[in-house]
Amino acid sequence: MVQIPKQQPAPVPAPDAPNSPPDSVPQGTPHSVPTSADVARLAGVSRATVSYVLNNTSAVRISEPTRRRVHAAAKELGYVPHAAARSLRAGHSRMVLMPTPQIAVGPLFSEFINELQWALSRFDYTVVQYGSLGLTGEEAARAWAELRPVAVLAPDAIALGARGVAVLKRSGAKAVFTLGPQRADGAHALLMDQRLVGRAAAAHLLAQGRRRIGVIVPEEPGLEAFSQPRLDGVRTAVRTVEGCSVAELPLAYTEDSAARLVDGWRSLGLDGVFAYNDEYAMLLMRALQDEGITVPDDIAVVGADDLMLARLLRPRLSSVRIELPSGRSLAELVDRVVREPGGRAEVHDVLGASVVHRESS
Amino acid sequence: MVQIPKQQPAPVPAPDAPNSPPDSVPQGTPHSVPTSADVARLAGVSRATVSYVLNNTSAVRISEPTRRRVHAAAKELGYVPHAAARSLRAGHSRMVLMPTPQIAVGPLFSEFINELQWALSRFDYTVVQYGSLGLTGEEAARAWAELRPVAVLAPDAIALGARGVAVLKRSGAKAVFTLGPQRADGAHALLMDQRLVGRAAAAHLLAQGRRRIGVIVPEEPGLEAFSQPRLDGVRTAVRTVEGCSVAELPLAYTEDSAARLVDGWRSLGLDGVFAYNDEYAMLLMRALQDEGITVPDDIAVVGADDLMLARLLRPRLSSVRIELPSGRSLAELVDRVVREPGGRAEVHDVLGASVVHRESS
DNA sequence: TTGAAAGCGATACCAG
DNA sequence: CTGGTATCGCTTTCAA
Numbered sequence: 153m154v155q156i157p158k159q160q161p162a163p164v165p166a167p168d169a170p171n172s173p174p175d176s177v178p179q180g181t182p183h184s185v186p187t188s189a190d191v192a193r194l195a196g197v198s199r200a201t202v203s204y205v206l207n208n209t210s211a212v213r214i215s216e217p218t219r220r221r222v223h224a225a226a227k228e229l230g231y232v233p234h235a236a237a238r239s240l241r242a243g244h245s246r247m248v249l250m251p252t253p254q255i256a257v258g259p260l261f262s263e264f265i266n267e268l269q270w271a272l273s274r275f276d277y278t279v280v281q282y283g284s285l286g287l288t289g290e291e292a293a294r295a296w297a298e299l300r301p302v303a304v305l306a307p308d309a310i311a312l313g314a315r316g317v318a319v320l321k322r323s324g325a326k327a328v329f330t331l332g333p334q335r336a337d338g339a340h341a342l343l344m345d346q347r348l349v350g351r352a353a354a355a356h357l358l359a360q361g362r363r364r365i366g367v368i369v370p371e372e373p374g375l376e377a378f379s380q381p382r383l384d385g386v387r388t389a390v391r392t393v394e395g396c397s398v399a400e401l402p403l404a405y406t407e408d409s410a411a412r413l414v415d416g417w418r419s420l421g422l423d424g425v426f427a428y429n430d431e432y433a434m435l436l437m438r439a440l441q442d443e444g445i446t447v448p449d450d451i452a453v454v455g456a457d458d459l460m461l462a463r464l465l466r467p468r469l470s471s472v473r474i475e476l477p478s479g480r481s482l483a484e485l486v487d488r489v490v491r492e493p494g495g496r497a498e499v500h501d502v503l504g505a506s507v508v509h510r511e512s513s
Numbered sequence: 514m515v516q517i518p519k520q521q522p523a524p525v526p527a528p529d530a531p532n533s534p535p536d537s538v539p540q541g542t543p544h545s546v547p548t549s550a551d552v553a554r555l556a557g558v559s560r561a562t563v564s565y566v567l568n569n570t571s572a573v574r575i576s577e578p579t580r581r582r583v584h585a586a587a588k589e590l591g592y593v594p595h596a597a598a599r600s601l602r603a604g605h606s607r608m609v610l611m612p613t614p615q616i617a618v619g620p621l622f623s624e625f626i627n628e629l630q631w632a633l634s635r636f637d638y639t640v641v642q643y644g645s646l647g648l649t650g651e652e653a654a655r656a657w658a659e660l661r662p663v664a665v666l667a668p669d670a671i672a673l674g675a676r677g678v679a680v681l682k683r684s685g686a687k688a689v690f691t692l693g694p695q696r697a698d699g700a701h702a703l704l705m706d707q708r709l710v711g712r713a714a715a716a717h718l719l720a721q722g723r724r725r726i727g728v729i730v731p732e733e734p735g736l737e738a739f740s741q742p743r744l745d746g747v748r749t750a751v752r753t754v755e756g757c758s759v760a761e762l763p764l765a766y767t768e769d770s771a772a773r774l775v776d777g778w779r780s781l782g783l784d785g786v787f788a789y790n791d792e793y794a795m796l797l798m799r800a801l802q803d804e805g806i807t808v809p810d811d812i813a814v815v816g817a818d819d820l821m822l823a824r825l826l827r828p829r830l831s832s833v834r835i836e837l838p839s840g841r842s843l844a845e846l847v848d849r850v851v852r853e854p855g856g857r858a859e860v861h862d863v864l865g866a867s868v869v870h871r872e873s874s
Numbered sequence: 875t876t877g878a879a880a881g882c883g884a885t886a887c888c889a890g
Numbered sequence: 891c892t893g894g895t896a897t898c899g900c901t902t903t904c905a906a
Contacts, residue, residue: 241883
């Protein structure tokens with residue numbers, strides 16, 4: 153761990169003001185944040201006029217010389233409008249709140265979140281990720297509600313709950329979405345039904361003639377919301393075929409844990425395994441190979457997420473490719489709900505799953 | 514790509530109000546967001562009293578019956594204070610703004626950010642990640658400044674620039690930090706000097722007797738801020754030894770690109786390679802092995818980030834372990850600067866790099 | 875112990 | 891075309 157000294161370790165002179173007193177502002181103005189009143193004073197007009205000019209209000213026509221004076225004054229002072237004051241006055245904001253999930257949940261989901269964020273900002277929303285770390289559903293909702301967002305998109309790992317949804321709506325949120333494997337009463341849902349992932353993997357293994365299926369379930373806390381539905385999906389698929397069995401295999405993301413699991417592997421009598429995702433699949437395959445168990449002859453292995461990783465392994469890893477909707481279409485959906493908030497909660501099934509068959513199965 | 518229908522596809526009846534008009538509030542109150550005035554009215558007291566009670570103001574003593582009435586009223590209305598109004602009145606907020614980097618930059622950095630976020634929230638800061646997608650330095654700074662954060666922690670991939678820093682400070686930000694491989698004039702810096710990563714890798718390869726060093730440079734845009742300094746670091750280290758050479762090897766994160774690179778590999782005459790990070794290292798090693806080039810005999814390979822991945826590869830991958838300071842110590846640092854904003858810009862070198870020697874080198 | 879009122883910064887109405 | 895002014899929700903003196 154790199155240490156940070158308590159005292160200033162490496163004072164670097166500010167390059168633009170080598171010998172001036174600390175914190176002096178180049179402009180030499182009184183040391184406080186400029187407001188629209190300051191701009192008005194400097195430009196010799198009223199605050200109202202400043203507002204008209206800076207917002208390009210079309211209902212009112214301001215003479216060109218005045219506009220220039222206002223713009224010049226604003227620039228000279230380095231004026232930046234105060235978002236809080238503005239939205240207080242306006243009675244609403246265009247802030248979309250996306251609480252960050254407390255645990256990292258994989259590159260696929262992160263990328264999805266990023267794309268959604270970008271798409272929303274194209275709709276002129278201000279996207280804010282808020283870390284409500286360590287708060288439970290309703291408390292968290294209250295914390296979010298203080299910001300008066302127009303919409304909330306909650307990865308529902310932290311169960312938001314019907315109560316939380318109610319809190320947000322009462323605080324003026326026009327749209328509350330959960331996005332993830334679960335939904336909350338009263339909220340719209342972008343439902344990513346992880347059971348489909350398990351079902352696709354299991355169907356594939358069954359089609360390959362495998363009958364005794366193992367399912368890796370990560371021991372890391374916070375992943376249950378994903379791993380349990382995936383397991384359920386496998387169970388559902390397997391139930392459609394006679395004489396099949398499903399074994400739950402807990403595994404931590406360490407080599408030790410994998411070695412332990414593989415140690416008694418042959419006695420499990422499995423012929424196929426769904427490994428939760430590609431990373432756990434790699435961990436497992438490595439342990440299996442070190443034990444002299446061959447893939448896919450002794451055991452078929454299927455991962456999920458279809459990372460580059462899967463293609464690089466030998467044998468190449470079969471993997472469930474997960475498809476999520478484009479950020480753009482979701483942003484449109486959110487925008488529609490914000491503009492017509494009346495409707496009932498909609499549930500959108502937004503997860504597609506299909507197996508990419510490679511050499512490991 | 515999963516499609517989202519334009520029209521409501523699966524209207525689900527709100528479970529708590531099967532046949533009521535849409536959007537009706539259970540409490541039956543007029544449909545608007547409750548304010549402290551509403552609470553005051555319902556409790557039969559003044560707004561001032563409400564404020565005293567809900568904020569536990571110690572300077573004023575309120576009778577117990579009154580307190581209870583206020584609390585009851587607030588609960589009944591589902592009152593949530595309005596953060597913007599509050600901080601407008603207070604003249605300051607405890608919001609720490611962390612602009613999200615536009616491109617995903619690896620699990621290591623993400624985890625670092627998460628930990629920092631958590632640590633800051635323990636200091637009672639409200640951490641907000643803001644996606645200012647597609648704005649350049651000064652424009653972005655203005656957008657951030659509108660939120661009037663008390664501190665800004667900017668991953669400096671988007672060069673904030675001295676101008677941007679000035680904008681933020683003038684808008685009232687007490688602390689402006691850049692965190693990443695570069696720094697900006699006027700801002701404090703948590704400098705993560707990526708050259709150290711390259712230097713460590715190169716020193717290791719040299720110690721192993723390797724003399725003709727290749728350096729993988731990702732072609733993916735947005736990674737230059739990391740890859741170039743790592744390359745520079747290698748160059749610096751190599752310069753200390755006679756008769757050594759460094760070759761820059763562009764590589765996109767695809768199998769095709771790796772195959773192309775490896776195709777003419779032998780003619781490069783390299784005996785050691787630093788692969789930018791573990792993922793590119795895996796991609797490269799796979800391509801090398803498919804070509805019949807053995808690691809480490811023909812070529813020594815070193816990755817970076819020391820992911821689990823590295824331990825699972827065969828041969829096990831030597832990797833540069835990167836150490837970052839704890840979120841807690843950084844949060845303390847930020848808090849100190851916020852409380853004593855006068856000082857000159859400090860530069861903290863917060864990146865440690867050391868090679869974990871395994872089988873690939 | 876409680877209430878009345880000023881004011882944070884920006885906007886929009888209504889006069890002038 | 892431009893200026894006063896009320897207002898958004900909340901905190902905090904100052905009086906009662």
